[in-house]
Amino acid sequence: MILKFLACFLLVWVPCPAQKTRFDGFxxxxxxxxxxxxxxxxxxxxxxxxxxxxxxxxxxxxxxxxxxxxxxxxxxxxxxxxxxxxxxxxxxxxxDVQTLISEQERLNKNVKETADLFNYGKYHTLDEVNSWIKNITEYYPNMTTALKVTQSYEGRTIQLLRISTGEGNSKPSFFIEGGIHSREWISPATVLFMAGQMLDRYSSDTRIKQLVDSFDWFILPVFNVDGYEYTWTKNRNWRKTRSKHGSCVGVDPNRNWDYEWCKEGASKEPCSDQYCGPSPFSEVEVKGVADFIMKNSKNIKGFIDFHSYSQLWMTPWGYTKQLPPDFKDQDKGSELAVKALQKVYGTKYNHGSIANVIYVASGSSADWTYGAAKIKYSYGVELRDTGKYGFLLPPDQIIPSGTETLEALIALANFVVNN
Ligand SMILES: [Zn+2]
CATH class of the missing domain: 3.30.70.340 (Metallocarboxypeptidase-like)
Structure with a gap:
């Protein structure tokens, strides 16, 4: 290894070990x-x-x-x-962005391992997330199944965990996804924590049992697997997929869905962080997840795409400020969710339609799940915080974020079941 470094420094023709992008003074x-x-x-x-x-x-x-x-x-x-x-x-x-990146890394390394199967109070690499899916399905064989959704651009498997306690196919389903934007690490971490709680507390907590029993759960912790891996190994600030487009890399996977694709709030410029892609569903990851949802859409009654940051619970539309016919019902779900969330630690979330609350964004997941897959209760959620750490939230906020978001999910799921 040392020789390789030396050769690299002396400009001998040896590929240099990949360096992680630094953000000193940014x-x-x-x-x-x-x-x-x-x-x-x-x-x-x-x-x-x-x-x-x-x-x-x-x-x-x-x-x-x-x-x-x-x-x-x-x-x-x-x-x-x-x-x-x-x-x-x-x-x-x-x-100084680098200070926060280094601090997040240091704190994450220092999180003490627990005797449990998995430490939810820590950020995990893609390999660790995939091991978790494998282990949890072995630990709870009667309630869980690991499903392969599709293969990413760089050949990684996108995996989903199904939690189901019912027999047959009659139950409605709920789809939860995290990590569509790879740098938003609190999203997969929160999704993993909630899934873990649903399983670990199922037999001891009647509210959790009711939550789990009311739906078949499709839980996709890391959507943008290539981007996520890249944030761990090369550039902590990477948002998009990793497909190649001329001299630029990546498409915004939350602007690539085939519903009002690439209108306002998306870019046709390949270097842009909001690049909608050369065509709708150009990204194999987005196409794969969309196909999976479409195949199961008759039964899917609820959908949440978790992002960070800004603390917002949002509903369609993203592509226009006009409100859809179901807005009142959809927003009622948001209102109940954020009330339940705030009760835990006082964390304040705003709610409303995506275009009105945050910004106009076309070709997003929630617009497609509502507009094309006809899932009435489709949501886009921006988790903690409001900007103090942004994407670089310290790991000690994972369990609080998961705990309060789980309360929001219970309130929302309860509302969806009854409506
Ligand atoms: Zn996002």
Missing amino acids: SVLRVVPTSEKQLLLSKQILENQNPLEVDVWRFPGGVDHSLDIQVSPKHFSKLNQTLTENGLQAHLLIR
Whole structure:
């Protein structure tokens, strides 16, 4: 190994060991446009080939909606100057991204292993998640099945856990997915925790038993497996899939669904983080999950796609600010969910339609599951936090996030069963 490093440094023709991208001195700024003119200007800074190489952590939603942008030390002054010239006030959200990345890594390594099968209070690699699926199905053979959904672009298996206590096929199903955007680590972690609780507390907790018994559960902890692996090995900030498009890599898997595809709030530019792809369902991962949902859609009555961050419980539509005919019922579910969630630790979530609450986004999972697969109770949820750590939430927030989100799920599932 040392020889390989030396050869690499001496520029001998040996492939260099892959380095992890570092973000020393990168900061995250929050900007709140207060007029249509300012909103347009803030969008222009992010588009037009992105000369300042900013990474958008939260996209612009509208007047008085905040947008968060990560900028390198090299472009910091220029960005600040451009914002100031246009009357846009920026406020420093994160001073040094690398410090938070290193801290998250350090804390995660220090989480003590428990005597249990799996430590849910820790972020896990894709291999660890897949081992968990294998082990949990051996531990609870009567309630669980591991299902292969599809193969990713880079050849990894996308796996789903089915939890079912019923006989036959008469029961409605509920589909939960995490990790469609790979850098949003709290999403798979929260999904894993909730699935673990559903199994571990099934025989001792009547509320959990009722939750589990009311549906057949399809639980997909890591959707974007290639991207997720990449966030662990190469670049902690990676969001998209890993397919190749000219000189750029990846499609936004939450802009690639075949419903009102690539309209407002999606980009045709392959280098953009909101790239909708060359065609709807161009991404094998998205196509595979969509096919699975379509095949089972007659029975699927509830769907949640977990993201982070911003603390929002949202319903269709994403592609337009107009509300669908079922909005009142759908939003009632959100309202019950966020009330139950807040009761646990006081964490506040907002709710409403995606386009109105966060930003217009077309070709998203929840629009497709509702619009095409006809799953009335389709949700997109942005988990913790509101920007202090963003995607770099310390691991000690995993179990609190899971605990409060499980309460929200119980309330929502209960509502869906009765409606
Ligand atoms: Zn996301």
